[in-house]
Amino acid sequence: MAEKRVLIVDDEKLIVKGIRFSLEQDDMQVDCAYDGEEALAMAQEKQYDIILLDVMLPKLSGFEVCQQIREFSNVPIVMLTAKGDDMDKILGLEYGADDYITKPFNILEVKARIKAIWRRIDPRKSSGEPVKVIESGGLKLDCEGRRAYIEGQEVGLTAKEFEVLELLMLNPNKVYSREGLLKLVWGADYPGDVRTVDVHIRRLREKIEANPSEPKYVHTKWGVGYYFLNS
Numbered sequence: 001m002a003e004k005r006v007l008i009v010d011d012e013k014l015i016v017k018g019i020r021f022s023l024e025q026d027d028m029q030v031d032c033a034y035d036g037e038e039a040l041a042m043a044q045e046k047q048y049d050i051i052l053l054d055v056m057l058p059k060l061s062g063f064e065v066c067q068q069i070r071e072f073s074n075v076p077i078v079m080l081t082a083k084g085d086d087m088d089k090i091l092g093l094e095y096g097a098d099d100y101i102t103k104p105f106n107i108l109e110v111k112a113r114i115k116a117i118w119r120r121i122d123p124r125k126s127s128g129e130p131v132k133v134i135e136s137g138g139l140k141l142d143c144e145g146r147r148a149y150i151e152g153q154e155v156g157l158t159a160k161e162f163e164v165l166e167l168l169m170l171n172p173n174k175v176y177s178r179e180g181l182l183k184l185v186w187g188a189d190y191p192g193d194v195r196t197v198d199v200h201i202r203r204l205r206e207k208i209e210a211n212p213s214e215p216k217y218v219h220t221k222w223g224v225g226y227y228f229l230n231s
Contacts, residue, residue, distance in 0.1 A: 004028050004050070005046065005048050005049050006028050006049065006052065007043065007048045007050075008051075009032075009033045009034075009038075009052065009054055009057065009065070010080060011054065011056075012054075018107065019052065019107060020032060031048075035057055035059040036058065036061060037060055039057070040068055043065075049118065050077075050117065051075055051078070053066060053078065053080065053097070055080065055081040055088055062080075062081075063092065066079070066095040067095040070095070076118075077099075078097065078099045079099070079100040080100070080103060081102055081103065089102075089196075090199060093199045093200065099160075102191075120163060134169045136169065136217065136230050137217070138151040139169075139208060141162075141165065141166060141169055143166060148208065155208060156207070161200055164181060164185055164197075164201065165228075168218060171228070172227075172228050173227055173228070174228075175221045175225050175226070176225045178194035178198065182197050216229070217229060
């Protein structure tokens with residue numbers, strides 16, 4: 001794995017120090033920020049492979065930082081929250097986060113989550129496969145470049161939104177339960193629940209559907225789950 005650049009954002013310096021030390025042991029390049037404004041400036045200035053972003057920050061909250069980063073970047077964002085409140089977790093996903101970890105956490109869990117995200121989003125460079133493109137109606141998905149286009153215009157999808165759409169498009173008309181999608185896209189050990197899937201489907205529809213309440217691509221099979229309708 002090529003050297004990865006990570007941004008850690010937390011106002012608790014001991015936590016930052018511990019995460020930084022551990023990630024650097026795995027040959028990651030780590031930058032640190034201690035408030036929301038500093039984090040946003042660094043995300044605008046440099047390209048990161050992942051951002052670990054605390055919810056409770058001075059100046060700008062983690063939610064505000066996440067929302068503003070999503071205006072210019074699809075970098076994977078993992079929210080760190082000291083609260084066990086489900087609302088915090090759902091809000092993080094609403095604002096464009098890809099995952100969340102509740103404090104106190106084990107650093108091995110943090111590293112496992114980071115690497116799992118990278119495994120899912122890294123292009124299959126060594127497979128020798130040709131570039132894979134899926135098209136349906138005005139929707140085009142470049143699976144190698146991990147980009148989505150509607151009528152030729154690129155739409156910015158987060159890593160998880162892309163993975164959900166890719167899975168559904170590769171298996172058109174197959175209905176996936178919310179539990180099935182959670183397991184396939186987030187992993188069997190993911191601590192969240194099926195509301196995570198609902199949030200991502202809703203945000204995905206807002207990006208790719210002309211009328212999200214009457215979707216053309218991603219449909220709901222009531223009482224069962226979600227499926228992609230090939231046009």
